[in-house]
Amino acid sequence: xxxxxxFRWGAAVCALALLTAGSTVSAAATPPSAAVAPPxxxxxxxxxxxxxxxxxxxxxxxxxxxxxxYDIRVGIDPFRITTVRAGKTVLATGSSGVSWxxxxxxxxxxxxxxxxxxxxxxxxxxVASAGGITAKVTIAPSPGQYxxxxxxxxxxxxxxxxxxxxxxxxxxxxxxxTTPAGGPYTDQPWPLDSGTVQDSEFSAASYNMDEPxxxxxxxxxxxxxxxxxxSVSIAAPQTPHExxxxxxxxxxxxxxxxxxRNPKEVYNDYIAVAGHPTTSPSVDEFAAPAWNSWAQFYTxxxxxxxxxxxKGIHAxxxxxxxxxxDDGWMSHYGDFTFNSKFPDPKAMVDQIHAMGAKxxxxxxxWENLDSANYQIAAAKGYLLKSKADPSQPCTVTWWxxxxxxxxxxxxxxxxxxxxxxxxxxxxxxxxxxxxxTRFYDPSxxxxxxxxxxxxxxxxxxxxxxxxxxxxxxxxxxxxAQKYGFTxxxxxxxxxxxxxxxxxxxxxALSTVGYPYVTTDMIGGSDGGTPPTKEVLVRWAxxxxxxxSMYSSTSPLGVTDQNGNTVTYDPQxxxxxxxxxxxxxxxxxxxxxxxARTEKTGEPIIKxxxxxxxxxxxxxxxxxxxxxxxxxxxxxxxxxxxTRSVHLPPGKWFDVNNHKVVKGPLxxxxxxxxxxxxxxxxxxxxxDSANVMKAVGLK
Numbered sequence: 001x002x003x004x005x006x007f008r009w010g011a012a013v014c015a016l017a018l019l020t021a022g023s024t025v026s027a028a029a030t031p032p033s034a035a036v037a038p039p040x041x042x043x044x045x046x047x048x049x050x051x052x053x054x055x056x057x058x059x060x061x062x063x064x065x066x067x068x069x070y071d072i073r074v075g076i077d078p079f080r081i082t083t084v085r086a087g088k089t090v091l092a093t094g095s096s097g098v099s100w101x102x103x104x105x106x107x108x109x110x111x112x113x114x115x116x117x118x119x120x121x122x123x124x125x126x127v128a129s130a131g132g133i134t135a136k137v138t139i140a141p142s143p144g145q146y147x148x149x150x151x152x153x154x155x156x157x158x159x160x161x162x163x164x165x166x167x168x169x170x171x172x173x174x175x176x177x178t179t180p181a182g183g184p185y186t187d188q189p190w191p192l193d194s195g196t197v198q199d200s201e202f203s204a205a206s207y208n209m210d211e212p213x214x215x216x217x218x219x220x221x222x223x224x225x226x227x228x229x230x231s232v233s234i235a236a237p238q239t240p241h242e243x244x245x246x247x248x249x250x251x252x253x254x255x256x257x258x259x260x261r262n263p264k265e266v267y268n269d270y271i272a273v274a275g276h277p278t279t280s281p282s283v284d285e286f287a288a289p290a291w292n293s294w295a296q297f298y299t300x301x302x303x304x305x306x307x308x309x310x311k312g313i314h315a316x317x318x319x320x321x322x323x324x325x326d327d328g329w330m331s332h333y334g335d336f337t338f339n340s341k342f343p344d345p346k347a348m349v350d351q352i353h354a355m356g357a358k359x360x361x362x363x364x365x366w367e368n369l370d371s372a373n374y375q376i377a378a379a380k381g382y383l384l385k386s387k388a389d390p391s392q393p394c395t396v397t398w399w400x401x402x403x404x405x406x407x408x409x410x411x412x413x414x415x416x417x418x419x420x421x422x423x424x425x426x427x428x429x430x431x432x433x434x435x436x437t438r439f440y441d442p443s444x445x446x447x448x449x450x451x452x453x454x455x456x457x458x459x460x461x462x463x464x465x466x467x468x469x470x471x472x473x474x475x476x477x478x479x480a481q482k483y484g485f486t487x488x489x490x491x492x493x494x495x496x497x498x499x500x501x502x503x504x505x506x507x508a509l510s511t512v513g514y515p516y517v518t519t520d521m522i523g524g525s526d527g528g529t530p531p532t533k534e535v536l537v538r539w540a541x542x543x544x545x546x547x548s549m550y551s552s553t554s555p556l557g558v559t560d561q562n563g564n565t566v567t568y569d570p571q572x573x574x575x576x577x578x579x580x581x582x583x584x585x586x587x588x589x590x591x592x593x594x595a596r597t598e599k600t601g602e603p604i605i606k607x608x609x610x611x612x613x614x615x616x617x618x619x620x621x622x623x624x625x626x627x628x629x630x631x632x633x634x635x636x637x638x639x640x641x642t643r644s645v646h647l648p649p650g651k652w653f654d655v656n657n658h659k660v661v662k663g664p665l666x667x668x669x670x671x672x673x674x675x676x677x678x679x680x681x682x683x684x685x686x687d688s689a690n691v692m693k694a695v696g697l698k
Contacts, residue, residue, distance in 0.1 A: 057074040058072070059139070059141060061142070061259075065143070066261075072084075074113065075113075078111055079097055079113050080097055085218075090167070090216075090218040091163065093163055094242040094244075095164075095239070096160070096162040096244070097109065098135065098150050098159075100158060100160065101157045102154050103155045108129045108131070108133050108154075110128065110137070111128065112128055113125050113127055121141070122140045123141075124136065124137075124138050125137040125138070133154055134152075136150075137150050138151075145256050145269060146257050149254050150253040151252045151253075155251075156250070157249070158247065158249075159250065159252070160253070162239075162244045162245075163244075164241060165193045165234070165235060165241050168216035171215075171217075171234065172190075172192060172215055172607075174213075174232070174512070175209045175509060176490055176508070176509070177199065178202075179198065182501075183195075183197070184208055184489075184490050186495065186497045188501040188505045190504040191620065192234050193243075196234065198233050198234075198236055199230075201442075202232045203228070203452060204452045204476070205438065205440050205441065205442040205455070207438055207474070209474055209487065209490070211478070211509075211512040212226065212478060213270050215263050219259070219261050220259055220266065221266035221269070222245065222257055223256045224254070225478070226247045226253075227453055229248045230248065232246070264610045264611075268601070270512075270513070274482075275481050275513075276481050276598075277481065277483065277598060279598065281472070281484070284358070285470035286470075286587060286591070287584060287587055289320055289550070290321050290324070290360075290550055291551045292551070292552045293326045293552065294362075295521045295553050296309055296554060296558055297328070298327075300561070301326070301328040301329070303343060303344065306348065307352075312556050316573055316577070321357065321469070321470060322358035322470065324362065324432075324471065325348075328341070329342055332373075333366065334373040334403065336421075349429045358432060358467070360433060360467075361430050361434070365405055365406040365435075365439060366404070367404050367405070369404070374403070380413075383405060383407055384446075386444070396441045396443055396444065405439075405441060408458040409446070409447035409450050409454070414462065431469065433467075435459075435463055438459075439455045453477050453478075456475050460473070460483040460485070463475075470548055470550060472487050473488075481513035481601075484598075486517075487514040487516060487517045488520065489505050489509070489518070489519050490505075490520065491520055492521075492524045494524035494531040494535060496637070496638055498526070500622075502524075502539070503625075503637055506546055507607055510605040511606070511607065511610070515594075515601075515604045516604075519546070522540050522550065522551045523558075524539075531553060534639065536553060536568070536572065537575045537576065537674060538636045540579040541635050542635035544582045545583070545586070547604055547605070555573045556573060586691075589627075589687060590604070593628040604627065605627060608626060611626055611648070612649060618648055621646055629685055629687070630691050631679065632680040633677065633678065641672055641674070642669045644666060644667065644668055646663075647667075653683055653692065654680055655680065656672075679695055
């Protein structure tokens with residue numbers, strides 16, 4: 001065995017001799033700078049006679065600082081890539097390994113290695129299919145990670161890498177998951193492999209909060225660097241034990257495999273690349289609920305309904321940082337003028353201010369074809385262009401009709417749109433905005449020299465001029481983490497299933513680098529029957545123990561889309577108020593976690609295994625989480641008044657039952673009345689006393 005630049009090259013030369021007849025044996029298989037001269041092909045063939053069965057190229061990466069030692073083992077025939085740490089497989093390619101689809105539609109799977117060389121600290125392989133079609137695969141190792149690239153020699157339509165899910169334990173990451181069971185609206189598997197994820201539109205331009213990063217129970221991870229659309233399949237029925245990650249319209253699949261000692265180390269390595277926020281939203285966004293009219297009225301909202309709703313909430317003493325008027329106010333989508341349902345917008349804004357709250361407006365860059373602004377923007381060239389005919393605006397169909405999209409990459413268009421928003425602020429006193437829809441659509445052409453991901457950056461910079469009032473924006477993809485916006489989830493239904501999905505997504509988004517994540521509006525906002533009393537209360541309680549509360553459905557009552565009014569009882573109001581009070585009492589502790597995430601990127605909301613990687617039970621739990629290091633919460637996310645609660649190692653104070661519990665321990669039937677939120681304080685931490693005080697204990 002020889003060593004080059006810290007990496008050890010194993011019995012690779014002998015293994016190369018066992019390639020199928022007619023294959024090339026590279027004389028450069030031994031590193032050129034090794035102490036021994038590289039053997040000739042003939043000597044490699046001779047040496048193979050005493051090494052029958054050595055059908056693996058092995059590259060060993062030594063430990064470095066806190067990075068563990070690991071081995072990369074490449075099977076020759078069949079071609080496989082296996083990552084081994086401390087003698088145990090922690091990541092392995094699946095049945096199709098590396099595959100691609102040619103532009104002609106031919107499915108190709110790499111089945112064997114036909115040549116290999118190690119040069120410039122890279123293992124360079126030529127792999128071939130049974131039909132002889134080849135691709136170049138490069139593995140470039142470094143401490144804690146290695147770059148893995150795949151470049152077919154024939155023009156590819158798509159390129160995929162397939163991993164065996166079971167080799168690494170449970171899988172996490174991804175962001176909002178599209179699933180056959182209703183995700184991301186009513187379903188979000190946690191872990192990902194506990195359900196099925198099938199997303200054919202996974203990209204920086206997706207409306208879903210997608211993040212090309214996945215990590216595993218075994219302390220490994222994968223990120224993919226691409227500007228094109230991806231297709232992601234995890235635990236699909238036809239491949240239940242495999243995760244397949246495919247890029248489209250690209251000559252190369254460029255990815256990084258992370259090798260840590262536990263999942264949190266892998267998260268930290270990815271955040272070191274993606275970045276983390278160094279600023280946070282206004283403290284107002286965390287101190288009291290941000291109310292939005294959407295789920296209360298949908299588009300049937302009027303000025304009188306909006307004010308009656310806000311006045312009722314204000315009079316009840318529930319609390320509000322802001323009241324925002326959502327969709328339903330524009331005369332046409334894209335025009336910044338109010339329709340006839342709002343006879344005196346200035347008086348409406350003034351009345352909200354008189355309650356001590358900020359006023360916000362829903363906003364979109366999508367200009368419907370019947371709007372005056374569409375005609376202006378189209379004439380001036382302010383809209384994204386058509387891919388088919390760049391002389392024409394791109395038109396897109398969305399939930400409110402057909403529109404063009406203001407092109408933020410065009411400085412004149414950007415200023416034109418910004419000036420109109422400034423006029424609303426000046427003339428009416430609007431404090432902030434909820435920017436909905438996307439800043440770019442993949443059906444449109446990008447400006448010359450820009451990419452879909454550039455529009456994420458442009459959108460983030462554009463939105464950073466404004467107060468987002470706790471509703472945030474939905475910017476995503478590697479690098480968006482650093483902007484520090486509140487991240488709001490996609491719309492949810494009003495059912496128990498949606499409530500569970502909402503908080504699985506809180507964990508999913510928090511652990512790909514978005515610490516200021518909030519659920520969809522408390523109670524759901526995707527239409528249909530208003531939430532039951534129990535769903536509304538339990539949702540408010542769970543939202544109380546994350547950084548911010550995003551509200552719409554009033555606990556006083558709500559009007560459904562058919563105009564029917566649902567009235568809740570006085571207890572609903574009291575329990576909602578109790579949840580808000582809990583959140584406000586926790587605010588100093590939450591602010592301390594915000595300060596830490598600004599310094600280190602540490603998530604505010606964490607799955608149990610982030611802090612307790614040896615506690616195996618924590619890897620499958622998605623209805624409990626750590627808020628900082630000193631508090632574990634287990635809100636009711638399903639119907640009933642009992643649930644299972646798992647506590648990791650350590651001493652925990654059970655706030656509801658006023659007793660110390662020693663973990664690890666699973667309490668099979670923990671009683672939770674409708675007025676309770678299960679909270680456990682970790683004893684012996686620097687924040688233990690502060691948290692005890694916040695929850696009403698000394």
